[in-house]
Amino acid sequence: MSLGERLVRVMAVAMALAFNSLGLANASPVNHVVEIRSFKFVPETVTANPGDTITWINRDIAPHTASSNDGNWDTGVLVQNASKTLVVEQQWASDYICQFHPAMKGKVVLAD
Numbered sequence: 769m770s771l772g773e774r775l776v777r778v779m780a781v782a783m784a785l786a787f788n789s790l791g792l793a794n795a796s797p798v799n800h801v802v803e804i805r806s807f808k809f810v811p812e813t814v815t816a817n818p819g820d821t822i823t824w825i826n827r828d829i830a831p832h833t834a835s836s837n838d839g840n841w842d843t844g845v846l847v848q849n850a851s852k853t854l855v856v857e858q859q860w861a862s863d864y865i866c867q868f869h870p871a872m873k874g875k876v877v878l879a880d
């Protein structure tokens with residue numbers, strides 16, 4: 769994990785704690801799993817709260833990415849059976865694609 773990623777993660781946790789202390793969020797962070805199979809994101813749509821994590825796992829032989837259309841987040845290249853976990857942030861609501869196969873589409877929706 770790079771220093772930047774570490775910082776983002778620490779800030780996300782700090783924000784989640786701040787929201788919790790204000791009573792704005794009552795749920796514990798959830799890890800959502802998206803499998804990439806046969807050139808599809810499964811499930812295609814993830815509904816998450818800031819502070820939750822999403823793990824993408826590539827089950828295909830071909831390499832894939834999960835890359836937000838607005839450029840806010842990116843898993844980087846996932847080779848076969850590789851996974852990447854990212855912490856969901858407030859500005860994450862976005863469609864996303866695989867950079868190698870732009871016909872592959874997914875979506876992150878914020879719960880609130």
Ligand SMILES: [Cu+2]
Pocket residue numbers: 831832833866867868869872
């Ligand atoms: Cu792909």
